[in-house]
Amino acid sequence: MSEFIKLFEWTFLIYFILLNTGYIGLNLVAVLQIKRYINLLSSHSLPKSLAEMAPPVSIIVPAYNEEPTIISSIHAMLQLDYDEFELVVVNDGSRDDTLEVMIRQFDLHAFPEAVRRRLETEAIKTVYVSRKYPNLRVVDKVNGGKADALNAGINVCRYPLFCVVDADSILQQDSLRQVVQPFIEDPLTVAAGGTIRISNGCTVERGFLSHVDLSRKPLVLLQIAEYLRAFLFGRMGWAPLNALLIISGAFGVFKKEAVILAGGYRRDTVGEDMELVVRLHRVLRTEGKPYRITFVPDPICWTEAPEDLKGLKSQRIRWQRGLAESLSANWSLLFNPRGGAVGWIAFPYMVIFELLGPFLEVAGYLFFISGAVFGFIDEEAAIIFFVAAIGFGLLLSATALLLEEISFHIYPRFRHTLFLILAATLENFGYRQLNSLWRLQGMIRWMLGHKSSWGEIRRVGHGSPETPVREDKHP
Amino acid sequence: MNFISEYAGSSDTLVQFGLWATIGAVSITILLIIYILIFRSYQLLILRANRGFYHHWRPLLAQASFHLPDRLPQLKSKNHVPLLSMWNHYFEIVHGDAHDNLIALAHRIQLDHIARMQLLRHDKKHVLLGILTLGNLKSRQDWPLLNMFVHLDDSNISLVALRALFRIHPERAMHTLLPYLVTRRDFPAPQVATLLKRLPVNEVCPQLILHMGLNVHTASSSLLRYMEACGCSINRQVFSSLIERKPDDHIISVALAMLSDPNAIELITPYVSHKRWHVRVHAARALGKLAKPEHVPYLVQLLSDEQWWVRYRAAQALVSLPFMNQAQLDHIGDELGDRYGLDILRQAMAEQAI
Incomplete structure (x- = not known):
């Protein structure tokens, strides 16, 4: 019996060390990538005309009950600094006056569009065109969920590249130009994601971010530290291996034909953004087609993070379910002979550390706590386990902060650095553990087969009090 | 310190391993945090030092x-x-004088x-x-x-x-670039096209056509694409010489897109029934530019094509023909037995109305 307990002790300790070491390894790859990227960036940003002749892009904005924010979002998107783009807003059967406010504001008129149905969707009721803005069209359709709305947008859009933007995303004027850059540099690129940052605490004017600041809310600060640690640099590490498995649904550009080849967005998952990217890998790998899925590390899209525990919990449960659905729908990529780095490294990593992680993490904590309480393990071992878990967590957080400092340092003041160090330290004392619990709940819900739908979460919003905003996006 | 000395003496390998791994991790963390603070302070110092430079310049x-x-401030090497x-x-944002x-x-x-x-x-x-x-x-x-x-x-x-x-010197640079149009596959085509477009069409197109004649077997495809991007057009003679080489479908498409010779119309009509849809798309577009009333049936035929883009381009071509009026378009719509053809014709008519 004691040998089994010893085995468990070692398993949990080594798991925690491996988990954090894995992230740190990704961060180290990200260091090299960032250095290369910043050099390239400075070369691209100089000659403005190198960005000329960028391919035309269709921006698809799925909208469901977005009445309070849709007008300012569309106005902001129409002002994007890009030569040729069209904006396709898909009203997914909103129950509020989303469509009516758009009709009034943009002088929309019904248009007899012969829609090309390359992807199955719920029925499109009407396509509207704007008399004020020739590059704006609004699709009014029967409610079918975000993925269905995106598929309808793909059917309607005209250009070879499409960009998915959430209606509540805050972009920068050059966001589109930056995220399209990989398609200009490498014709094999089929998808490129932008980095999502947290906008709470920042100032937004006329739909664009005008001043960067940190939120004063502790829960948001913890999330900012977490974004750096777990999402930004972790993902950046996968990009050079062409093994990136997530492009946020809040902002990403795709080659339309590649997405149609893969079957479009799946309508029965909450993580349709991640699932599409995993499926693109699977389909293109198994068909032996060369491709590149990449990532633009600049902070080019900002989104609001939940400010209360209830909202955060709901978000994390959905993310975990999305992850589980995305991986389980594409098991054949795992150790596929044609899988390359994505099938042999990234996918197994995601399964072990992200999918099964909550089980092992919660089990580890429970095992050591109960072991110490009931006396079947040494108190010494229990304490060392906690200290090691926290110590490696701190190291990981510090590595992510360092990367942020040497690359983008978007938070300009010295006090920002101090607050981020404080948040990165504190997130290891309770916040990460709480997250593991919520993710475990997400896994259980996935196993029980709960249905998915457009999610809502109460957020503060920029300029409008207590605005309900969708939350079904990965960072 | 008491904590470390207490656990360092433990006989349990797990405790020893966990302890030293943690000490290592925490030590590196402390060093990283110190480095971050120093780095940020240094950055702020540089920022302050540069403030004066930006303030003046x-x-x-x-x-x-x-x-x-009249006077310029002293410029330091840094x-x-x-x-x-x-x-x-x-320089990039201003123009003229x-x-x-x-x-x-x-x-x-x-x-x-x-x-x-x-x-x-x-x-x-x-x-x-x-x-x-x-x-x-x-x-x-x-x-x-x-x-x-x-x-x-x-x-x-x-x-x-x-x-x-x-x-x-754009003209001289054009001669430097020409050989690379064929050999440098790593050049992103949109950027090269941007360079070419710095020259007027009547200067760049003859050179590209001439260069294409010298590279018939190597890179007609990429050269044709650059010609298309620059807005070049080709006549019957060039089109015929391209087709005689039995090129691939993509070259036919690009050649059709650039064809602007009214005397070449009978060379276009066979492609209305081509097996590749993108060729039919370009045949429709070419007919839209050059068709006479007797060629309208070809476009009407394309309105019932199985491919959306072919139907769309055919409809656009029909509504853009200078001799076609509303009544004739309505008549074509009434005569169409195909719902998809009628839908796309209505869309093209509505687009033109906007």
């Missing part, structure tokens, strides 16, 4: 777009790169010399900045130097050097 460069200032960057930034003023200012502060110094540096960013500046300065004496960078394998440097050459 930013309004000067903005003002220089209209008229040259500010060379920020000044080059800022000068190029202003402002360019001449900025160039005159640059010569007064020997910016050309500073730019040449950057070409000797190892950092790619500085090299690109130097090349860009010499191009914007239209520095003819640096042509051989810039030409040398065109030949490098790095496509980014090579293209920026070509761009600089186009700034200095």
Whole structure:
């Protein structure tokens, strides 16, 4: 019996060390990538005309009950600094006056569009065109969920590249130009994601971010530290291996034909953004087609993070379910002979550390706590386990902060650095553990087969009090 | 310390391993945090030091777009790169006489010399900045130097050097670029097309057609695409010579897209029934430019094509024909037995109305 307990002790300790070491390894790859990227960036940003002749892009904005924010979002998107783009807003059967406010504001008129149905969707009721803005069209359709709305947008859009933007995303004027850059540099690129940052605490004017600041809310600060640690640099590490498995649904550009080849967005998952990217890998790998899925590390899209525990919990449960659905729908990529780095490294990593992680993490904590309480393990071992878990967590957080400092340092003041160090330290004392619990709940819900739908979460919003905003996006 | 000494003496391997791993992790964390704080402080110091430079030079460069200032502040060597960057930034956003003023200012502060110094540096960013500046300065004496960078394998440097050459002497740069249109597959086509478009169509197109004649077996496809991007058109003779080579479908499509010779209409009609849909799309577009009333049935036939894009281009072609009026279009719609054809015709008519 004691040998089994010893085995468990070692398993949990080594798991925690491996988990954090894995992230740190990704961060180290990200260091090299960032250095290369910043050099390239400075070369691209100089000659403005190198960005000329960028391919035309269709921006698809799925909208469901977005009445309070849709007008300012569309106005902001129409002002994007890009030569040729069209904006396709898909009203997914909103129950509020989303469509009516758009009709009034943009002088929309019904248009007899012969829609090309390359992807199955719920029925499109009407396509509207704007008399004020020739590059704006609004699709009014029967409610079918975000993925269905995106598929309808793909059917309607005209250009070879499409960009998915959430209606509540805050972009920068050059966001589109930056995220399209990989398609200009490498014709094999089929998808490129932008980095999502947290906008709470920042100032937004006329739909664009005008001043960067940190939120004063502790829960948001913890999330900012977490974004750096777990999402930004972790993902950046996968990009050079062409093994990136997530492009946020809040902002990403795709080659339309590649997405149609893969079957479009799946309508029965909450993580349709991640699932599409995993499926693109699977389909293109198994068909032996060369491709590149990449990532633009600049902070080019900002989104609001939940400010209360209830909202955060709901978000994390959905993310975990999305992850589980995305991986389980594409098991054949795992150790596929044609899988390359994505099938042999990234996918197994995601399964072990992200999918099964909550089980092992919660089990580890429970095992050591109960072991110490009931006396079947040494108190010494229990304490060392906690200290090691926290110590490696701190190291990981510090590595992510360092990367942020040497690359983008978007938070300009010295006090920002101090607050981020404080948040990165504190997130290891309770916040990460709480997250593991919520993710475990997400896994259980996935196993029980709960249905998915457009999610809502109460957020503060920029300029409008207590605005309900969708939350079904990965960072 | 008590904690460490207490656990360091433990006989349990797990405890020993966990303890030393944690000590290592926490020690590195502390060092990283110290480094972050020092790094941030250093950055803030640099920012403050540069504030004076930007305070003086930013309004000067903005003002220089209209008229040259009488006196210029002293330029320190540490500010060379920020000044080059800022000068190029202003140069890219202004037009006309402002360019001449900025160039005159640059010569007064020997910016050309500073730019040449950057070409000797190892950092790619500085090299690109130097090349860009010499191009914007239209520095003819640096042509051989810039030409040398065109030949490098790095496509980014090579293209920026070509761009600089186009700034200095577009016609001469065109001759430098021509051989690369065939050989440099690493050049992103949109960027090359942007360079070509700096020359008027009547200058660039004859050269591309001539060059295509010299490379019939190697790179007609890429050259044709550049010709299309530059808005070139081809006549019956060139089209026939291309088709005689039994090219692939993509070349036929591009050739159809560029065909603008009314005498070549009978060469287009066979492609209305081509097995590849993208060829039919371009046949529809070509008919839209050149068709006479007797060719309308070909476009009506394409309205019932199985491919959406073919139907769409055929509908657009029909509504854009100068001899076609509303009543005739309505009549075509009434006669169509195909719902998809009617839908697309209505869409094209509605688009034209907008």
